[in-house]
Amino acid sequence: MGMNDYEVIVGLEVHAELCTETKIFCGCKNAFGAEVNTLCCPVCMGMPGTLPVLNKQVVDYAIKMGHALNCRINRVSKNDRKNYFYPDLPKAYQISQFDIPLCEDGYIDILVNGQKKRVGITRIHIEEDAGKLIHDDSFDGSLVDFNRCGVPLIEMVSEPDLRSAEEAKAYLEAITSILLYLGISDAKMQEGSVRADVNVSVRKKGSTEFGTRTEMKNVNSFGAVYRAIQYEAARQVEVLENGGVIEQETRRWDDAKGCNFLLRSKEDAQDYRYFPEPDLLTFEVSEAHVQELKDSIPELPVAKTIRYMQDFGLNQDDASLLASNKARSEFFDSCVAMHKCDAKLVSNWVIGDIARILNERRIEIGDTALTKENLTDMICLIEKGTISNTAAKTVLETIIEEDVSPAKVVEEKGLAQVNDADALQKIVNDVLAANQKAVADYKGGKTNVAGFLVGQCMKATKGKGNPATLREMVVAAIEAL
Amino acid sequence: MELYRKSASELSALLNKKEISALELADATLARIEAVEPAVDAFLSVNADAMREKARAVDEKRARGEALGALAGIPVAVKDNICTRGVATTCASKMLENFVPPYNATVVDKLEAADALIAGKVNMDEFAMGGSCENSAFKATKNPWDTSRVPGGSSGGSAAAVAACEVPLSLGSDTGGSIRCPAGLCGIVGLKPTYGSVSRFGLVAFASSLDQIGPFGRTVDDTALLFDVIRGKDSAHDATSKDCPFTMPGSDVRGMRIGVAKEYFGEGVSEEIKTAVLRAVDEFKAMGAEVVEVSLPSTGYALSAYYIISSAEASSNLARYDGVKYGYSGRRDGSLTDLYLSTRSEGFGREVKRRIMLGTYVLSSGYYDAYYKRAKMLQKQIAAEFAAAFEHCDLIATPTTPTTAFRLGEKLSDPLAMYASDICTVTANIAGLPGVSVPCGVDSEGLPIGLQLLGPHFSESKLLTAAKCFETAKGGFAVKEL
Numbered sequence: 001m002g003m004n005d006y007e008v009i010v011g012l013e014v015h016a017e018l019c020t021e022t023k024i025f026c027g028c029k030n031a032f033g034a035e036v037n038t039l040c041c042p043v044c045m046g047m048p049g050t051l052p053v054l055n056k057q058v059v060d061y062a063i064k065m066g067h068a069l070n071c072r073i074n075r076v077s078k079n080d081r082k083n084y085f086y087p088d089l090p091k092a093y094q095i096s097q098f099d100i101p102l103c104e105d106g107y108i109d110i111l112v113n114g115q116k117k118r119v120g121i122t123r124i125h126i127e128e129d130a131g132k133l134i135h136d137d138s139f140d141g142s143l144v145d146f147n148r149c150g151v152p153l154i155e156m157v158s159e160p161d162l163r164s165a166e167e168a169k170a171y172l173e174a175i176t177s178i179l180l181y182l183g184i185s186d187a188k189m190q191e192g193s194v195r196a197d198v199n200v201s202v203r204k205k206g207s208t209e210f211g212t213r214t215e216m217k218n219v220n221s222f223g224a225v226y227r228a229i230q231y232e233a234a235r236q237v238e239v240l241e242n243g244g245v246i247e248q249e250t251r252r253w254d255d256a257k258g259c260n261f262l263l264r265s266k267e268d269a270q271d272y273r274y275f276p277e278p279d280l281l282t283f284e285v286s287e288a289h290v291q292e293l294k295d296s297i298p299e300l301p302v303a304k305t306i307r308y309m310q311d312f313g314l315n316q317d318d319a320s321l322l323a324s325n326k327a328r329s330e331f332f333d334s335c336v337a338m339h340k341c342d343a344k345l346v347s348n349w350v351i352g353d354i355a356r357i358l359n360e361r362r363i364e365i366g367d368t369a370l371t372k373e374n375l376t377d378m379i380c381l382i383e384k385g386t387i388s389n390t391a392a393k394t395v396l397e398t399i400i401e402e403d404v405s406p407a408k409v410v411e412e413k414g415l416a417q418v419n420d421a422d423a424l425q426k427i428v429n430d431v432l433a434a435n436q437k438a439v440a441d442y443k444g445g446k447t448n449v450a451g452f453l454v455g456q457c458m459k460a461t462k463g464k465g466n467p468a469t470l471r472e473m474v475v476a477a478i479e480a481l
Numbered sequence: 482m483e484l485y486r487k488s489a490s491e492l493s494a495l496l497n498k499k500e501i502s503a504l505e506l507a508d509a510t511l512a513r514i515e516a517v518e519p520a521v522d523a524f525l526s527v528n529a530d531a532m533r534e535k536a537r538a539v540d541e542k543r544a545r546g547e548a549l550g551a552l553a554g555i556p557v558a559v560k561d562n563i564c565t566r567g568v569a570t571t572c573a574s575k576m577l578e579n580f581v582p583p584y585n586a587t588v589v590d591k592l593e594a595a596d597a598l599i600a601g602k603v604n605m606d607e608f609a610m611g612g613s614c615e616n617s618a619f620k621a622t623k624n625p626w627d628t629s630r631v632p633g634g635s636s637g638g639s640a641a642a643v644a645a646c647e648v649p650l651s652l653g654s655d656t657g658g659s660i661r662c663p664a665g666l667c668g669i670v671g672l673k674p675t676y677g678s679v680s681r682f683g684l685v686a687f688a689s690s691l692d693q694i695g696p697f698g699r700t701v702d703d704t705a706l707l708f709d710v711i712r713g714k715d716s717a718h719d720a721t722s723k724d725c726p727f728t729m730p731g732s733d734v735r736g737m738r739i740g741v742a743k744e745y746f747g748e749g750v751s752e753e754i755k756t757a758v759l760r761a762v763d764e765f766k767a768m769g770a771e772v773v774e775v776s777l778p779s780t781g782y783a784l785s786a787y788y789i790i791s792s793a794e795a796s797s798n799l800a801r802y803d804g805v806k807y808g809y810s811g812r813r814d815g816s817l818t819d820l821y822l823s824t825r826s827e828g829f830g831r832e833v834k835r836r837i838m839l840g841t842y843v844l845s846s847g848y849y850d851a852y853y854k855r856a857k858m859l860q861k862q863i864a865a866e867f868a869a870a871f872e873h874c875d876l877i878a879t880p881t882t883p884t885t886a887f888r889l890g891e892k893l894s895d896p897l898a899m900y901a902s903d904i905c906t907v908t909a910n911i912a913g914l915p916g917v918s919v920p921c922g923v924d925s926e927g928l929p930i931g932l933q934l935l936g937p938h939f940s941e942s943k944l945l946t947a948a949k950c951f952e953t954a955k956g957g958f959a960v961k962e963l
Binding site for chain 2: 053141273279
């Protein structure tokens, strides 16, 4: 038996840093990338006698995520201490939530190969991040940077509902895109603001019992999630096929080497001695406030993707690409709401040339001068045949820089499509005369050289000719020879 | 009368009338400390320069006619587990011997805002764990009534400094009786306020859900004055703090119902103490109070519940002392585990290590339900029984301690006997209630006996009113000449 006889079972524990103004239990600024040990105070450094005070914004953000993932919100919740020793954890306990997480029993719908798949969410809880150890060849030992201590986190635990590396990747992408949609996290895996622990087990197809799972740490990108699961599933199948058993253990994924290593076995599992955090009282969120937070949730990416597919006939790739970016999809929505031009064309421009320019410049649509009026006007000019697609790219370069009407740009830059039959006929004749060999090839049956000849004609019109008209004229002229 | 014998209220009056200056009082205080410290050993550090500097500032403020704080020019000693900016805060532990906090406890900020003079930091049982003040890594404080005896603990330095007239006022902390017990054994007044009524910010944590800062004084009014300064919600720093309504104590207990619960007069409490406390109850009756019998059936389990909850929290609170960031640091040339083991083995004393082990055990997987969870259930039960009792009475009168001051070294080798010293006081911490200890006589050896009065949450005004009436009826509390 081999890989294909096994089913892979995956559950993810995703930690996301929340982009609140201040840290979870003190007034320190919550920011990434500051000089070491400049964003910390006696409270987040756990100095003797200091006490935590819960930041309400953290609770709000977590509840928003709870709503987005269709969870039940526990309006009365509490914090607990998770005790363990490590130099990056200055109190030697992490304030987290144990038996009463803020959000429970939810689900998320993800799209995999055009199919909607529902993944259960066990819980979402709030907790504080730890600091970072710094190892460097320039000194002996390790140093500690406490800047990250007390940065607020939510931990989102999924049910073991994922059945492939591909599904796990899609799940993680869906989670990060929701975090961005809600504006509650920077969701940058490469900066560590989203981190995933991956639980993997395998079982023979048709079996209903779960196999023993392993947990993988240090999985730091979407690609790594995919690779780590592929590797671990294959490893487990190999162990089982060789008559071995899977041990419940924690393994560390090394993405550079493309393999994982044993971190600790079940026997070494730590006893965290959770108990209720006595420095913080049980907290209660009013029903009205929970509802208020629910009402603030925008349409989320998967729902949006499905709507784009159904309403505008976009394919899944285009629709999800468009929906995955909140600013761009909102711009798309506003253009389409004007009912001036074809939605599919708008989509092509937004995820095509506009996205290319934004990505190149590392900016977002709001950082440009582009307006819904100008983009839709431009597309109307294409639809009416006033300008060619090629000319439109030039128009876009301008209207992305300044708020000026496309018609004016076309006029000033002389971009209007040439439809004058006499003028075009002269160009066609000149091009054919200058490319005798291509003409001969066409006559000899190589009809695909027509494209080359049309291109030459377009070049001669400086992009202003109508390529469809030109093709007809080129073909007619050769056949008339 | 010597200046040092005077109460804070009397000293305030003299200062206000400009009969003495704050600087003169500071000097007199320092002279008194110098004279009696060799016998008492209450202070871990004396803040002479800072005290004189503050005294001068207060005098200048007064000379300019500016408004002065409620404790202007009054010396106050502070227990060494309360953080003082720029001044070592050791918790009487080798672990924090050189720890100088860069921040003040909220209560210290309040003392400074009230223009008090902080005389110094006073001795205690290490990390507030103990009932005799002998668990200090630095020295054992002595009871001013008999210097061969303990002052009680853990706030033994705070109580002894006031009882020996080194300062008129001090701050202590009470997790299971650590203010009331030493107040009782040293013959002074000590108030453990309602949990949350005084900010814990800057109090080095022992058991967070039970710890409470409170005042000591030689008179009820002085104690009330200091409480009035330190109380109040501190929403920016302590999520468990609350506003506590308070008016200075009155002088009438007529109609007040004083409860007596037989559970506090059981085995282990000395007959002399029982007699003295019941005589005090009679005194209240004579003043026009009504005496009612109440029942608190779970009292017998309180001590066990207390040691489980407090040790559990302590094991977590004291985990931060790992040798990495501040305080004592052990072997740095080995592994991380070597650093942890050597730091914690060498930095903590025996009693602290005992509690950490107890606490770690009761929170461990497989034992949590049997110990910690059951102790928390008992906590609810005890609180409910108090609530029920307070439907029939305003205050409950009990002994403060089961015995009077014992000899130095007497209980050091018997931790359980030492733990039993808290038998009458832990219930107030478990239920979050306020309690005050006032002197109610002496035993056959001339050692002070404490009367404890317990009240419902935020009943400090009523508690101190009863205490003051008792004080008046007794013609004031005796001060032992050293």
